[in-house]
Amino acid sequence: MHSTFGMLIRRESLLRCMAESTGQGVGRDELATLKLLALDGALDESAKVSCADLAERLDASNQTASRRLQRLEDAGLLARDIVSDGQEVELTGDGERRLQSEYADYRRIFESDASVDLTGVVTSGMGEGRHYITLPGYMEQFIERLGYEPFAGTLNLELTAESVRKRARMSAIEPVTIEGWEDDERTYGPAYCYPASIEGSDGEYEPAHVIAPERTHHGEEQLEVIAPEKLRDVLELADGDEVIVHVSE
Numbered sequence: 001m002h003s004t005f006g007m008l009i010r011r012e013s014l015l016r017c018m019a020e021s022t023g024q025g026v027g028r029d030e031l032a033t034l035k036l037l038a039l040d041g042a043l044d045e046s047a048k049v050s051c052a053d054l055a056e057r058l059d060a061s062n063q064t065a066s067r068r069l070q071r072l073e074d075a076g077l078l079a080r081d082i083v084s085d086g087q088e089v090e091l092t093g094d095g096e097r098r099l100q101s102e103y104a105d106y107r108r109i110f111e112s113d114a115s116v117d118l119t120g121v122v123t124s125g126m127g128e129g130r131h132y133i134t135l136p137g138y139m140e141q142f143i144e145r146l147g148y149e150p151f152a153g154t155l156n157l158e159l160t161a162e163s164v165r166k167r168a169r170m171s172a173i174e175p176v177t178i179e180g181w182e183d184d185e186r187t188y189g190p191a192y193c194y195p196a197s198i199e200g201s202d203g204e205y206e207p208a209h210v211i212a213p214e215r216t217h218h219g220e221e222q223l224e225v226i227a228p229e230k231l232r233d234v235l236e237l238a239d240g241d242e243v244i245v246h247v248s249e
């Protein structure tokens with residue numbers, strides 16, 4: 001099991017740009033099309049659509065409607081199956097996450113008390129968390145911006161499938177930004193810390209933060225948490241134990 005935080009901040013920025021280019025060609029119009037398909041029920045199972053019908057509802061030509069579906073498919077947001085009298089479409093996991101992220105933006109606009117509860121089981125990483133958390137370039141900022149000195153490490157959680165999907169809602173919550181920095185040898189990327197409390201079977205602990213290397217919300221199964229104390233000790237956690245992370249502002 002790798003540490004997501006450690007792994008991702010080590011990536012060169014070129015790689016990061018490349019990763020972010022997935023979804024190219026998907027703009028506002030394609031997103032509106034994706035939303036319409038989800039409203040038609042294409043989120044949990046496949047839904048049948050005809051280009052003519054879609055074109056009419058999008059107030060666009062058949063050709064335009066067809067191109068939008070193609071772009072959504074190319075970007076991996078939609079799966080399609082051409083049948084004799086139209087096509088069966090279904091949102092992919094990435095497609096759903098894209099809409100979730102939109103939804104999170106609207107929550108942020110209209111709701112002041114955004115929060116999300118994520119469930120996962122405790123896992124062991126490769127000891128990378130300790131290394132990154134204790135780098136002075138990060139540690140000084142943690143102390144100043146989080147108001148505590150984190151325990152040297154990250155508690156790794158493997159999220160349930162449902163929580164992997166819900167994770168995108170975190171973008172409705174304003175994170176504490178830890179700036180990137182560099183030393184003589186390399187650069188270290190920024191990290192975003194989302195305020196959270198951690199609930200185990202033995203009780204609840206705060207303050208804590210979910211730490212993520214990017215603000216984008218890809219489907220990551222791993223969640224990493226930092227806190228002033230060793231959560232395994234204070235909450236009596238062992239590998240395989242389930243915890244709920246309440247992320248909220």
Ligand code: CDP
Binds near residue numbers: 126130156
């Ligand atoms: O990567 P790995 O899980 O091996 O470890 P680490 O990030 O270096 O953290 C050291 C140990 O402390 C691990 O067992 C973490 O699960 C644990 N930890 C904790 O219980 N509470 C924290 N706030 C941070 C880490």
